[in-house]
Amino acid sequence: MSAVIVFKNAGVGMAPAPETLAESPLSAQAEVSTEVSTEVTTVVSAVAEDAAVKESQTSTDAKSTASQPQGSGKRWWTNIGRRVYVMLGNLVPPLLGLCIMVGLWAFVALNNDSIPGPIATWEAATKLFADPFYSNGPNDQGIGWNVLSSLQRVGVGFGFAALVGIPMGFILGRFTFVNRMFEPVISLLRPVSPLAWLPIGLLVFKRADPAATWTIFICSIWPMILNTAQGVQRVPQDYLNVARVLGLSEDKIITRILFPAVLPYMLTGIRLSIGTAWLVIVAAEMLTGGVGIGFWVWDEWNNLKVEHILIAIFVIGIVGFLLEQFLLLLARRFSYESR
Amino acid sequence: MSSSDMSQTNLDHQTEVKSSTKPIVKVEQVGQTFKTRQGNFVALRDIALDIYPGEVVTLIGHSGCGKSTLLNLIAGLTLPTSGVLLCDNREIAGPGPERAVVFQNHSLLPWMTCFGNVMLAVERVFGRKERKSKLDARVHAALDMVHMAHAAEKYPHEISGGMKQRVGIARAFAMEPRILLMDEPFGALDALTRASLQDELNSVLAKTGATAVMVTHDVDEAVLLSDRIVMMTNGPAATIGEIVTVDLPRPRDRVELANDSRFAEYRATVFEFLYRKQLKKVA
Numbered sequence: 001m002s003a004v005i006v007f008k009n010a011g012v013g014m015a016p017a018p019e020t021l022a023e024s025p026l027s028a029q030a031e032v033s034t035e036v037s038t039e040v041t042t043v044v045s046a047v048a049e050d051a052a053v054k055e056s057q058t059s060t061d062a063k064s065t066a067s068q069p070q071g072s073g074k075r076w077w078t079n080i081g082r083r084v085y086v087m088l089g090n091l092v093p094p095l096l097g098l099c100i101m102v103g104l105w106a107f108v109a110l111n112n113d114s115i116p117g118p119i120a121t122w123e124a125a126t127k128l129f130a131d132p133f134y135s136n137g138p139n140d141q142g143i144g145w146n147v148l149s150s151l152q153r154v155g156v157g158f159g160f161a162a163l164v165g166i167p168m169g170f171i172l173g174r175f176t177f178v179n180r181m182f183e184p185v186i187s188l189l190r191p192v193s194p195l196a197w198l199p200i201g202l203l204v205f206k207r208a209d210p211a212a213t214w215t216i217f218i219c220s221i222w223p224m225i226l227n228t229a230q231g232v233q234r235v236p237q238d239y240l241n242v243a244r245v246l247g248l249s250e251d252k253i254i255t256r257i258l259f260p261a262v263l264p265y266m267l268t269g270i271r272l273s274i275g276t277a278w279l280v281i282v283a284a285e286m287l288t289g290g291v292g293i294g295f296w297v298w299d300e301w302n303n304l305k306v307e308h309i310l311i312a313i314f315v316i317g318i319v320g321f322l323l324e325q326f327l328l329l330l331a332r333r334f335s336y337e338s339r
Numbered sequence: 340m341s342s343s344d345m346s347q348t349n350l351d352h353q354t355e356v357k358s359s360t361k362p363i364v365k366v367e368q369v370g371q372t373f374k375t376r377q378g379n380f381v382a383l384r385d386i387a388l389d390i391y392p393g394e395v396v397t398l399i400g401h402s403g404c405g406k407s408t409l410l411n412l413i414a415g416l417t418l419p420t421s422g423v424l425l426c427d428n429r430e431i432a433g434p435g436p437e438r439a440v441v442f443q444n445h446s447l448l449p450w451m452t453c454f455g456n457v458m459l460a461v462e463r464v465f466g467r468k469e470r471k472s473k474l475d476a477r478v479h480a481a482l483d484m485v486h487m488a489h490a491a492e493k494y495p496h497e498i499s500g501g502m503k504q505r506v507g508i509a510r511a512f513a514m515e516p517r518i519l520l521m522d523e524p525f526g527a528l529d530a531l532t533r534a535s536l537q538d539e540l541n542s543v544l545a546k547t548g549a550t551a552v553m554v555t556h557d558v559d560e561a562v563l564l565s566d567r568i569v570m571m572t573n574g575p576a577a578t579i580g581e582i583v584t585v586d587l588p589r590p591r592d593r594v595e596l597a598n599d600s601r602f603a604e605y606r607a608t609v610f611e612f613l614y615r616k617q618l619k620k621v622a
Contacts (some may be wrong), residue, residue: 088413238446241416244433245440246463246514256459 119291124307139299143311146296147319149284150285153209153292154277157216161239161273165221166266169228170258186222194219194280208288215284215331221272227272231265267331272328278320293319300321361428362389363518363550364413366590369422371408381576382408386422388569388579390518395544395551397561401617406554407522409571413552414520423505427517430592431594443523447495450622451507454491456482457513458599464514479515482506501532505539512543519551525560537563538593539568545590558613562605565592566588580617583608600618 103120109117116124132144174178194215201211239261243253285294293316300308340492371383377484380574383405388395411417412424415434420594424431426438434440439460447456456477485505495506504524511519524540525533538561540573544551555561561568565585572580585605587596596602 092475111358238442238444239448241440241442242446244416244446245414245436245438246460247434247436248459248463252459252463256451 003037009206020263032132114306115216117311121307121310124305125311127309130310143293143315146293147290147315149290150281150292150294151319153285154216154274154281157213158220158273158277160213161217161220161224162270163271165224165269166228169225169266169269170223170232170254170262173232173262174258186225190222190226194276195283195287198284202288208290209244212281212284212288212290212292215280219276219280223272223276224266224269227265227269228262231262234265235261264331267327267334270325271324271331274323275320278316278323282316345547346578348608357570358478360392362391363427364388364390364552365422365425365428366390366409367425369409369412369419369424371405371412371417372420380523382574383412383419383578385575385578388437390550390552392550393548395553395564396569397555397565398569398571399555399558399561399613401562401573401613402556404571404574405577406530409555410520410522410552413518414438416440436460436514437517439511439514439519441504441507441511441519441524443526445500445507447497447503447506447510449495450516452492452494453482453498453509454478456495456506457510460510460514477513481509484512484546485604487507492577499526499532501536504528504536506541508536508540514550517552521551523554523556525557526555533557533560534593536574540564541589547594558606558609560588561609562602563593563596568605568609570609570617573617 010057088103095254106117109115109120132142135145136143172182196220198211198215201214202208205211205214237259239257252284281292282294282297285292286298289295289298297312299308300306300312366388367387369383369386370381373382374429375495386409388396398409400406408417411430412419413426415431415438418432426435431438447453448459449606451459452576458474461474461477461481465477469477479488479491482491486510487502487509488506490502490506498506504527508524511521527534528536541564543549553564562585568583570580570583571577583605587601587605
């Protein structure tokens with residue numbers, strides 16, 4: 001109960017959470033159930049929006065936290081100061097993490113001649129990105145073309161997977177019989193590495209390019225089916241009761257109730273699929289060749305241009321990160337406040 | 340009280356004003372048994388109740404007495420294991436738009452605006468016969484009736500609990516149902532909001548002359564709103580214990596009624612039933 005009150009006050013200032021705790025004697029505070037205390041912790045974190053502040057508040061005991069001057073904006077300069085403090089708090093940890101990574105890399109490169117250091121890699125990267133879209137025949141193209149053709153394969157394979165997987169998920173979620181029918185099939189096929197399907201793709205399509213797309217299709221389809229089906233099964237009974245009481249037709253139930261209710265789950269499925277697809281495409285292209293970031297990595301290995309391999313690792317990472325962020329943004333756009 | 344006495348009471352009340360009218364809903368010797376792991380659970384037995392046009396009936400009883408089960412049966416969300424329910428002399432075989440339901444937790448669809456939520460119901464009932472402009476007008480009229488016209492374009496998460504319930508009521512009324520079924524419609528609201536929504540519901544019921552069945556466990560609410568209070572015995576195997584006819588003039592004003600001796604009497608009758616005759620032993 002106290003956690004609820006704390007939450008309501010949270011918008012006003014950051015002080016109330018520790019203060020309410022401080023008012024109770026320490027012995028009583030020790031008796032606070034774990035459930036409540038974790039809730040308070042989340043409240044504090046939500047207010048502070050800052051990992052560092054949160055840590056200091058939860059680690060110090062309530063008494064000292066309460067005595068800390070935490071203004072709720074009485075003076076404008078404290079306000080600005082706090083904002084800068086929060087911003088720094090948001091920026092410092094990730095930057096520190098990246099610095100540690102680059103530092104470790106430089107350290108390893110110093111002790112190992114075959115691995116180029118950050119500076120050598122940076123120089124190679126500036127040269128490489130000066131002209132990312134050149135084309136000297138199918139086996140020598142700019143990194144831009146390689147990334148784009150990989151993305152295209154992911155897009156096509158994923159698109160087909162969505163076309164098949166989402167309707168299938170709806171059917172599996174809606175009809176228990178079908179669900180139980182496909183359950184063993186999906187359980188059997190899902191753990192198989194999509195690359196194991198590559199030879200089948202080569203056999204059927206007779207060409208490398210559609211075979212790589214085919215592996216993307218296979219690896220994308222499982223999360224799509226399973227998440228959509230789960231979403232359909234988890235549509236709140238209240239909404240279905242509304243549909244029943246209103247006597248909505250099956251197509252209205254699908255478009256007005258099921259689809260919007262399932263959309264967040266579907267987007268989770270899409271996000272998982274794209275993530276896996278981006279992992280798989282690199283490996284698939286290493287095997288099939290042609291144009292693509294995975295092939296490019298292998299090609300540069302054959303040329304022994306290790307800087308380029310490192311650059312490729314960064315590029316793959318950044319593209320994957322951007323895909324994820326884009327889909328998270330999309331998910332946030334289409335998610336509704338449940339109550 | 341046997342069932343024959345009960346129907347006698349009903350008849351006495353109805354003969355006063357509605358001697359020639361037929362009941363909208365007839366509940367005939369209905370029983371409901373649920374299958375559980377421990378075996379069969381008899382929730383309701385021998386329920387007989389007629390609901391006449393224009394009257395407001397509340398179902399009251401301790402929790403677990405099956406009042407919501409009875410409402411769900413009338414709504415058609417569940418089917419009885421014995422007996423039969425009729426609506427306009429047709430057996431209730433499932434939910435239908437002529438029996439609108441207001442749910443306790445409002446059950447507005449969070450991805451639609453208030454307008455969209457009400458429109459979903461209006462479209463279903465009138466969409467085939469009427470033009471878009473007429474449908475729009477119906478939605479606006481319904482929202483206006485519960486004083487929610489200003490929030491038509493708001494989403495459910497942007498408005499308060501009381502406002503959501505108003506929209507829920509608007510959605511039900513917009514369907515122009517034969518009978519309105521409400522399952523503890525104000526149960527989740529604070530006392531002040533509840534009071535203002537009760538007054539509002541009272542005036543809307545008066546304006547539309549609607550027939551309504553409401554589940555509640557609030558004695559004041561029951562006396563204030565109903566023409567008849569159906570008091571149910573404790574479960575398992577709950578049934579109708581007594582029926583009180585509330586003969587207070589309408590419109591009813593809660594402040595005036597607070598000093599009305601008849602109001603106090605009705606209240607006392609219900610309390611007597613709930614806390615003397617049907618006192619629930621809480622472990």
